[in-house]
Amino acid sequence: MPKFDIPAKIVEQTQLAHGIFLLTVEAPAIQNSANPGQFCMLEVKYNNSRDPMLRRPLSIYKTRTNGQISFLYKEVGKGTRLLSKRRPGEIVRVLGPLGQGFRLIHDRPCILVGGGLGIAPLLLPAERINQSGKLIILIGAGNVSEIPTIEDFSRLTRHFHIATEDGSLGQRGMVTDLLAQTLQEITGMAQIYTCGPWPMMKAVYHMACKKNIPCQVSLEATMACGIGLCLGCAVPKSDSREFLHVCKEGPVFDADQVNWEYTQ
Amino acid sequence: MIHQKNPITKSPNHQITKSPNLSIKIGSLVLKNPVLLASGTCGYGTELDGLLDLDQVGGIIIKGISSSPRPGNPPPRLVETPCGLLNSIGLENVGIESFLKDKLPWLRDVKTSLIVNILGNSVEEYSEIAKKLDGAKGVKAIEVNISCPNVKAGGIAFGTDPEAAANVTRAVKKATGLPVIIKLTPNVTDITEVARKVASAGADAVSLINTLLGMAIDIKSRRPALANVFGGLSGPAIKPIALRMVWQVVRAVDIPVIGIGGISTPDDALEFLMAGARAVEIGTATLIRPSTAGDVLAGIKNYMETNSIQNIEDLRLPE
Numbered sequence: 001m002p003k004f005d006i007p008a009k010i011v012e013q014t015q016l017a018h019g020i021f022l023l024t025v026e027a028p029a030i031q032n033s034a035n036p037g038q039f040c041m042l043e044v045k046y047n048n049s050r051d052p053m054l055r056r057p058l059s060i061y062k063t064r065t066n067g068q069i070s071f072l073y074k075e076v077g078k079g080t081r082l083l084s085k086r087r088p089g090e091i092v093r094v095l096g097p098l099g100q101g102f103r104l105i106h107d108r109p110c111i112l113v114g115g116g117l118g119i120a121p122l123l124l125p126a127e128r129i130n131q132s133g134k135l136i137i138l139i140g141a142g143n144v145s146e147i148p149t150i151e152d153f154s155r156l157t158r159h160f161h162i163a164t165e166d167g168s169l170g171q172r173g174m175v176t177d178l179l180a181q182t183l184q185e186i187t188g189m190a191q192i193y194t195c196g197p198w199p200m201m202k203a204v205y206h207m208a209c210k211k212n213i214p215c216q217v218s219l220e221a222t223m224a225c226g227i228g229l230c231l232g233c234a235v236p237k238s239d240s241r242e243f244l245h246v247c248k249e250g251p252v253f254d255a256d257q258v259n260w261e262y263t264q
Numbered sequence: 265m266i267h268q269k270n271p272i273t274k275s276p277n278h279q280i281t282k283s284p285n286l287s288i289k290i291g292s293l294v295l296k297n298p299v300l301l302a303s304g305t306c307g308y309g310t311e312l313d314g315l316l317d318l319d320q321v322g323g324i325i326i327k328g329i330s331s332s333p334r335p336g337n338p339p340p341r342l343v344e345t346p347c348g349l350l351n352s353i354g355l356e357n358v359g360i361e362s363f364l365k366d367k368l369p370w371l372r373d374v375k376t377s378l379i380v381n382i383l384g385n386s387v388e389e390y391s392e393i394a395k396k397l398d399g400a401k402g403v404k405a406i407e408v409n410i411s412c413p414n415v416k417a418g419g420i421a422f423g424t425d426p427e428a429a430a431n432v433t434r435a436v437k438k439a440t441g442l443p444v445i446i447k448l449t450p451n452v453t454d455i456t457e458v459a460r461k462v463a464s465a466g467a468d469a470v471s472l473i474n475t476l477l478g479m480a481i482d483i484k485s486r487r488p489a490l491a492n493v494f495g496g497l498s499g500p501a502i503k504p505i506a507l508r509m510v511w512q513v514v515r516a517v518d519i520p521v522i523g524i525g526g527i528s529t530p531d532d533a534l535e536f537l538m539a540g541a542r543a544v545e546i547g548t549a550t551l552i553r554p555s556t557a558g559d560v561l562a563g564i565k566n567y568m569e570t571n572s573i574q575n576i577e578d579l580r581l582p583e
Contacts, residue, residue: 043552050500053344053499095554222340222342225305231336233339234356236339243335243338262338
């Protein structure tokens with residue numbers, strides 16, 4: 001699969017909520033070959049500054065046919081803070097599209113389960129699935145302000161449900177409560193796609209197992225290269241003492257490949 | 265030979281400036297230029313396909329290969345520090361058999377010198393891998409990572425014990441006719457002592473520095489940032505230390521020295537070449553921008569043209 005490392009012009013940098021940003025860049029080569037669930041490595045440093053020096057991995061949130069791609073991201077540290085200061089017209093180097101995305105399955109109802117900004121890699125698969133079959137979207141967050149772009153999802157399907165821990169939007173509770181209700185109504189085969197905090201994905205996986213429903217997860221990890229050079233982004237495998245690499249074999253995995261019991 | 269500052273000036277009596285000769289020799293091995301890709305930061309080569317023209321670099325040094333596959337260390341394996349990267353990958357690799365069968369065929373088509381980095385926990389393991397690489401078509405040289413623990417000696421790294429380092433060197437030299445580069449660890453009191461020992465044990469060249477042992481603590485979780493607690497520090501933060509050690513080793517041994525440590529720009533590489541390094545390896549910088557080695561090479565060439573320097577060795581500062 002071709003990868004491109006290109007200087008991309010920023011066309012939009014919008015703060016959507018406290019610490020949450022939508023960045024849109026012009027990167028036609030990447031837009032043209034990106035699959036749902038893939039990611040890019042973005043240079044956050046200015047000019048020749050060497051601190052911070054590593055690029056930051058961000059899921060591709062949206063693509064537009066005019067060659068633009070968007071990233072929905074949260075300011076979590078120095079790198080993303082620097083990135084959030086970049087303005088339209090400036091150039092940011094983008095390497096992508098990277099990794100293995102979602103393997104979309106069209107012959108059964110698909111359930112997307114997103115937690116917080118874990119919704120970022122789920123919009124592209126949602127748009128694709130929506131064209132061909134039944135789509136159920138379940139989104140959870142601590143508070144409504146953590147998920148400022150839910151309208152991108154809610155417009156796609158009438159099977160859209162939301163849960164917030166403080167009850168500020170939708171049902172009060174966890175996204176896994178929504179999933180439990182949904183799974184009760186599912187009779188035949190289904191497919192789950194999920195991304196969010198590790199404990200949430202673990203719970204989703206266990207619920208999927210009980211119903212024998214296959215589940216794909218999009219994982220994140222600290223990365224240096226994003227292309228399989230350094231092997232830094234390791235996640236333990238379920239069936240051996242070996243490791244999966246989020247950047248190359250992932251970021252999307254069949255959930256049963258992952259050792260969910262591992263904690264640092 | 266007359267060097268013209270301005271090659272456009274034409275006169276029948278004037279020679280046109282020749283483009284600089286970038287080729288260098290490491291033992292019997294001739295490299296087309298002095299910019300190599302460092303082990304552990306260029307994977308098995310294929311990962312860089314389409315992002316860096318491997319044909320243009322002087323050599324590619326494949327990540328450390330052991331006798332059997334190694335799964336590596338548990339995560340987290342990486343943490344970024346100011347101008348640096350701490351890693352404890354744990355030498356994850358596919359092992360020599362899979363390397364020869366699955367990785368080497370693709371690499372044979374790349375038009376650059378292929379150097380394989382090897383590692384082991386015993387002198388015998390180094391020797392066994394070197395023997396297997398000896399007859400492998402396409403492999404041009406071996407780089408030996410001696411920063412691994414010597415299991416028989418209670419886990420002390422070969423590279424921190426000059427005698428053990430010399431033993432590994434002798435064993436690898438005996439096992440192969442290929443040029444042997446010993447990669448030195450900076451985690452020693454006097455790196456020139458180890459360099460002298462491996463040189464007299466028959467090393468064709470030394471490369472330095474490997475990563476500096478370091479650590480970081482995550483004050484939020486109140487735990488060491490790496491699962492392995494300690495890791496190797498690389499990146500621009502270590503460049504001044506690496507440069508000092510290269511300078512020292514160049515003046516301590518007669519074999520070629522390859523400089524490694526935080527090289528990200530042509531200027532960085534030129535500093536190492538001026539210190540007397542015969543070649544340089546680009547490591548962490550490739551992780552950040554895959555095309556770095558090409559940019560460094562172009563910058564070196566440009567500097568030599570601008571300053572009418574004909575050979576890489578001529579960059580070395582006078583004593």
